[in-house]
Amino acid sequence: MNKIIGIGIVVIGLIVLLTTGTMQLGGVVQNTPTYSDIATSGIMSFTSSTQILATTSRRTYAVICNTTATNSAYLSFRADRVPASGLLDFELGTGECYEIDNDNLYVGAVRATSSTGTINLTVTEFKD
Numbered sequence: 001m002n003k004i005i006g007i008g009i010v011v012i013g014l015i016v017l018l019t020t021g022t023m024q025l026g027g028v029v030q031n032t033p034t035y036s037d038i039a040t041s042g043i044m045s046f047t048s049s050t051q052i053l054a055t056t057s058r059r060t061y062a063v064i065c066n067t068t069a070t071n072s073a074y075l076s077f078r079a080d081r082v083p084a085s086g087l088l089d090f091e092l093g094t095g096e097c098y099e100i101d102n103d104n105l106y107v108g109a110v111r112a113t114s115s116t117g118t119i120n121l122t123v124t125e126f127k128d
Contacts, residue, residue: 064112066095075110
């Protein structure tokens with residue numbers, strides 16, 4: 001019986017969240033962020049340095065995932081520098097994801113290249 005009541009409360013909470021954009025948990029109202037633009041790249045495949053995110057002051061969140069089976073991706077957060085293994089800002093191993101969020105919000109261009117061969121990345125960006 002308690003499981004059914006708990007599930008009912010969760011369902012009601014989701015309905016309130018979806019219809020009002022706010023959720024009250026334990027007496028605290030939490031606002032759900034709204035985004036005017038969400039872009040997902042699908043799978044980007046490339047072998048040379050490629051810009052994967054353009055500069056935008058509207059970025060609020062982004063996630064970059066390396067879906068390649070064997071190769072690392074090198075990310076650069078400087079538009080004037082081509083990422084490479086000796087000059088990388090961040091190495092993204094196979095199956096790893098990198099998030100840009102409020103804790104490390106970066107609104108500049110992001111470039112990527114592979115360690116060797118073809119790299120496959122999935123990129124999702126949220127803008128306000």
